[in-house]
Amino acid sequence: MSNINGKLYAMNAITPMKPWKTWILRVIFFLLWHIKSKQQDLINLSFIQFARWVIIPRNRFPSLSSGQKQETLTYDYLLFFSNFNGTWNQYIDAFSAVLSTGLNLIWRWSEKFPGSVPVTGFKEYIARIQFDTDYYYTAYPEATANDTKAAHIVQGALTTLATQAAAQTPEQFQAAYLQFLLAVQTHLGDTGDAPAVF
Amino acid sequence: MPNQNGRVFGLTFLCPILDDETLQISHDLQIRDYLATLPTDERSPFALAPGTHVARLVVMDDVIYVGMPAHEEHLASKYLVFETNTDADLPGYLRTLFDAIPQHIDAVWSHCTGYPGTADFDKLLAYMKACQIPTTFFFAAVNDKSVTETLLALQTQRAVAEFITTHQGMAPAQLQREFLEFYQALQSLPCPAAGGKLPRRVIKTGGHNE
Amino acid sequence: MSKLNATDVQGFVLRGYNMPHARFCFLHFQNAAAGRHLVAQLLGSITTGQLWDNGKPQSTLNIAFTFKGLTALELPLATLISFPDEFQQGMKDRASILGDIGKNSPEHWDALWRGADIHAWVAIHALTPETLEAQFAQLNAIISATGNIHLLGSQDAAALVIDGKLSTKEHFGYTDGFGNPDYLGVCRNTQPGQGKLLPDGTWAPLATGELLLGYADEAGELPVAPVPHILAANGTFMVYRKLHENVGTFRAFLDEWGARYGAGDAAAKEKLASKFIGRWQDGTPIELSPDAPDPSIVADPNRNTDFKFGNDLSGSRCPVGAHVRRVHPRDAFGFNGKLVDRRRITRRGMPYGPQVDPTTPQDPATLDSTDRGVVFMALNASLSRQFEFVQQQWISYGNDAHLGNEKDLLLGTHLPGEKFSIQGDTNPANPPLFCANLPNFVELRGGDYFFLPSITALAMIAMELVDPR
Ligand code: HEM
Numbered sequence: 019m020s021n022i023n024g025k026l027y028a029m030n031a032i033t034p035m036k037p038w039k040t041w042i043l044r045v046i047f048f049l050l051w052h053i054k055s056k057q058q059d060l061i062n063l064s065f066i067q068f069a070r071w072v073i074i075p076r077n078r079f080p081s082l083s084s085g086q087k088q089e090t091l092t093y094d095y096l097l098f099f100s101n102f103n104g105t106w107n108q109y110i111d112a113f114s115a116v117l118s119t120g121l122n123l124i125w126r127w128s129e130k131f132p133g134s135v136p137v138t139g140f141k142e143y144i145a146r147i148q149f150d151t152d153y154y155y156t157a158y159p160e161a162t163a164n165d166t167k168a169a170h171i172v173q174g175a176l177t178t179l180a181t182q183a184a185a186q187t188p189e190q191f192q193a194a195y196l197q198f199l200l201a202v203q204t205h206l207g208d209t210g211d212a213p214a215v216f
Numbered sequence: 217m218p219n220q221n222g223r224v225f226g227l228t229f230l231c232p233i234l235d236d237e238t239l240q241i242s243h244d245l246q247i248r249d250y251l252a253t254l255p256t257d258e259r260s261p262f263a264l265a266p267g268t269h270v271a272r273l274v275v276m277d278d279v280i281y282v283g284m285p286a287h288e289e290h291l292a293s294k295y296l297v298f299e300t301n302t303d304a305d306l307p308g309y310l311r312t313l314f315d316a317i318p319q320h321i322d323a324v325w326s327h328c329t330g331y332p333g334t335a336d337f338d339k340l341l342a343y344m345k346a347c348q349i350p351t352t353f354f355f356a357a358v359n360d361k362s363v364t365e366t367l368l369a370l371q372t373q374r375a376v377a378e379f380i381t382t383h384q385g386m387a388p389a390q391l392q393r394e395f396l397e398f399y400q401a402l403q404s405l406p407c408p409a410a411g412g413k414l415p416r417r418v419i420k421t422g423g424h425n426e
Numbered sequence: 427m428s429k430l431n432a433t434d435v436q437g438f439v440l441r442g443y444n445m446p447h448a449r450f451c452f453l454h455f456q457n458a459a460a461g462r463h464l465v466a467q468l469l470g471s472i473t474t475g476q477l478w479d480n481g482k483p484q485s486t487l488n489i490a491f492t493f494k495g496l497t498a499l500e501l502p503l504a505t506l507i508s509f510p511d512e513f514q515q516g517m518k519d520r521a522s523i524l525g526d527i528g529k530n531s532p533e534h535w536d537a538l539w540r541g542a543d544i545h546a547w548v549a550i551h552a553l554t555p556e557t558l559e560a561q562f563a564q565l566n567a568i569i570s571a572t573g574n575i576h577l578l579g580s581q582d583a584a585a586l587v588i589d590g591k592l593s594t595k596e597h598f599g600y601t602d603g604f605g606n607p608d609y610l611g612v613c614r615n616t617q618p619g620q621g622k623l624l625p626d627g628t629w630a631p632l633a634t635g636e637l638l639l640g641y642a643d644e645a646g647e648l649p650v651a652p653v654p655h656i657l658a659a660n661g662t663f664m665v666y667r668k669l670h671e672n673v674g675t676f677r678a679f680l681d682e683w684g685a686r687y688g689a690g691d692a693a694a695k696e697k698l699a700s701k702f703i704g705r706w707q708d709g710t711p712i713e714l715s716p717d718a719p720d721p722s723i724v725a726d727p728n729r730n731t732d733f734k735f736g737n738d739l740s741g742s743r744c745p746v747g748a749h750v751r752r753v754h755p756r757d758a759f760g761f762n763g764k765l766v767d768r769r770r771i772t773r774r775g776m777p778y779g780p781q782v783d784p785t786t787p788q789d790p791a792t793l794d795s796t797d798r799g800v801v802f803m804a805l806n807a808s809l810s811r812q813f814e815f816v817q818q819q820w821i822s823y824g825n826d827a828h829l830g831n832e833k834d835l836l837l838g839t840h841l842p843g844e845k846f847s848i849q850g851d852t853n854p855a856n857p858p859l860f861c862a863n864l865p866n867f868v869e870l871r872g873g874d875y876f877f878l879p880s881i882t883a884l885a886m887i888a889m890e891l892v893d894p895r
Pocket residue numbers: 596598600601602603604605606669670671703705749750753754771773799800802813816817821836837868
């Protein structure tokens with residue numbers, strides 16, 4: 019059992035919500051989804067590869083056979099799955115420091131959510147609502163979200179250079195090659211092992 | 217639709233786990249046991265079936281209420297959570313798993329209620345549909361690239377860095393020639409294995425340090 | 427913030443003494459009574475943070491303890507286990523986290539750091555060698571009189587003398603001692619670039635709790651600290667690392683790559699050296715003056731730390747991986763520097779070892795093997811959140827800076843195949859350069875984590891009055 023594979027950390031968290039509050043949260047997610055500018059902070063934070071929130075209404079837990087006992091829940095549940103780079107502490111510190119408003123907007127509908135500031139109470143809360151990952155796979159364990167973005171930029175620049183290169187004079191190529199270097203020079207960081215976890 | 221962000225799909229399943237009090241080791245523990253020994257690198261079942269960026273399997277054995285006063289409530293069933301980020305929507309994605317790793321699907325899901333087995337794809341699909349929970353909000357940092365494209369890009373990035381460092385200060389004509397050779401060699405490289413470490417120095421790039 | 431009681435804080439915490447000579451003595455307590463007695467004897471001589479309005483003293487005295495030291499002093503168990511994990515573990519056991527591998531791993535450290543447990547660090551700073559020796563003789567007398575205290579060894583450090591004048595240079599030739607954070611209530615006057623960035627682009631002092639225990643930190647909380655509160659308040663944690671500098675390797679590397687950079691002449695070499703650190707060797711920030719050093723900036727405290735990287739995301743002025751940009755990214759990560767404010771450290775380092783004689787040429791191997799470098803000492807409220815984070819994530823790794831696994835050129839423990847990127851532009855004097863075959867310039871020779879208590883806490887320790895409740 020591990021929440022970690024290479025440079026990626028899998029977080030699972032579950033919180034109960036009073037059913038009437040679920041609708042408010044749905045509206046918030048709807049707006050967040052359609053107003054892309056609201057996602058900018060998440061993008062700028064740049065260490066989340068994939069993340070999702072899933073609302074499960076209390077009467078929508080899958081029921082597959084008549085033999086299965088019926089759930090008798092009073093709360094709806096909010097599930098959160100995140101795939102992030104870096105340490106657990108770094109992740110929560112960053113969220114608390116720069117995204118507290120957004121986080122609070124999403125989790126304040128959950129029962130007894132303490133708020134994402136102050137960070138110590140927030141961390142204690144997360145540690146308790148988090149449950150561990152039994153099996154975790156990533157296709158590119160040596161790469162962070164930043165690394166993959168960088169790699170795609172290098173790939174694009176390389177293709178551009180290559181399509182011109184054969185037809186160019188050496189002098190033209192030299193100029194194009196310099197432009198290529200400038201386009202990729204901040205995107206060549208090597209991929210590899212993740213630092214030790216702490 | 218929030219199950220999809222650009223070209224990437226975020227699929228979520230909650231599969232009720234069988235409850236059999238006569239067993240010595242309960243079904244949820246058997247799932248945990250199986251998953252604990254499954255390789256997570258290029259030998260992972262998900263690496264053998266194409267199209268998975270990131271996936272996790274989690275036994276959710278109960279819900280929790282944190283805070284005072286506690287309003288405790290409990291699940292009647294335990295659930296296997298399957299959270300996956302993929303290049304295809306459910307039918308297409310399930311087909312790749314079905315074709316490549318049926319034995320692993322059986323090994324895990326045979327502990328789940330109503331699981332039809334892997335004899336009939338349509339039954340399996342209907343089962344997974346019944347277990348699927350719509351994703352409410354799905355974020356993907358890179359949402360326009362397939363697994364293969366990303367693996368190739370990472371390979372390119374490493375090779376390009378190597379080419380650049382070994383070709384500094386080279387006369388333009390030779391640089392151009394070696395670049396074209398390099399590019400060609402790179403094009404003919406196979407896609408690196410998903411889930412593993414990228415090999416180092418796959419192409420001899422020429423340049424100063426050969 | 428309530429007013430800081432500077433007389434309760436050890437002076438070393440509140441200011442760099444700027445004294446040219448220092449000796450760091452490492453002690454072992456045979457038993458708790460001896461340790462307590464020693465602390466009691468030294469208590470009256472410990473230099474506090476009181477301002478030196480009537481001139482500098484001839485010398486100073488400060489003391490700090492490792493976790494093993496506090497254990498040897500028999501602090502109550504409830505207090506001991508309330509110290510942060512990383513301090514309890516000590517630096518050796520954090521080697522894999524800190525990247526202290528290969529030649530830097532603890533089994534290669536100096537004998538002093540591999541022998542009997544070090545319990546205390548006693549630091550003497552002095553204006554002259556004579557006053558240093560006088561203070562040291564006094565300390566020795568107290569140690570002998572106390573009995574059952576072993577002086578395991580000591581480390582001398584001294585400012586380098588350049589053209590007959592005291593300098594703040596280190597052995598590679600860079601001028602140090604500019605960047606250090608301002609904290610609320612600690613600094614009399616603040617300097618742009620030293621504290622934290624505000625949304626309007628100006629700078630303000632950091633919360634006191636980023637340095638001192640017992641005060642609110644940048645998250646608006648009291649830092650994690652041992653109990654009782656009064657033992658922790660006005661104290662801080664110190665990292666001590668003896669960092670050996672391979673001067674021969676550094677010079678050879680600079681010669682090799684300098685010849686391939688820009689015009690390949692002496693000016694290109696000087697410029698390349700500045701790209702490694704982010705400052706010209708005289709201290710001019712290259713972000714402010716990328717083409718040449720500018721002594722007027724160096725001399726002006728309102729300018730010599732006042733720069734940002736937000737308009738240089740391509741790194742063509744200051745490379746994204748340059749030392750000062752890594753360890754203090756300022757606005758480089760966006761969010762008005764908010765991701766940086768809780769990762770700051772206060773440096774109190776000094777060079778050690780013989781100065782390289784510029785008049786007699788020496789071969790690189792001798793230059794490397796001579797015992798010289800930097801005694802790196804840094805203070806922070808949380809070793810793990812501040813120092814360890816900077817050391818691991820920003821020096822030995824590059825993801826936050828979008829550099830993947832690239833490390834700090836001078837400080838990273840480089841593995842075969844690693845490179846260092848220096849971004850450039852179309853100006854032929856400022857080309858991009860990718861250095862490969864990276865040697866290891868700096869090697870760790872020993873060190874540990876220390877707790878630097880307040881004067882009150884020292885008295886409590888001496889009198890065995892620590893009550894965890
Ligand atoms: C032999 C080892 C080292 C050398 C030669 C060295 C050299 C330098 C130099 C020349 C500067 C610029 C002068 C200044 O701003 O004061 C500097 C700044 C700095 N260094 Fe180092 N350094 C070393 C080790 C370290 C380590 C291990 C860390 C942290 C873990 C560190 C953290 C810093 C910080 C925080 C600054 C100030 C940056 C700013 O505020 O702009 N240094 N160093």
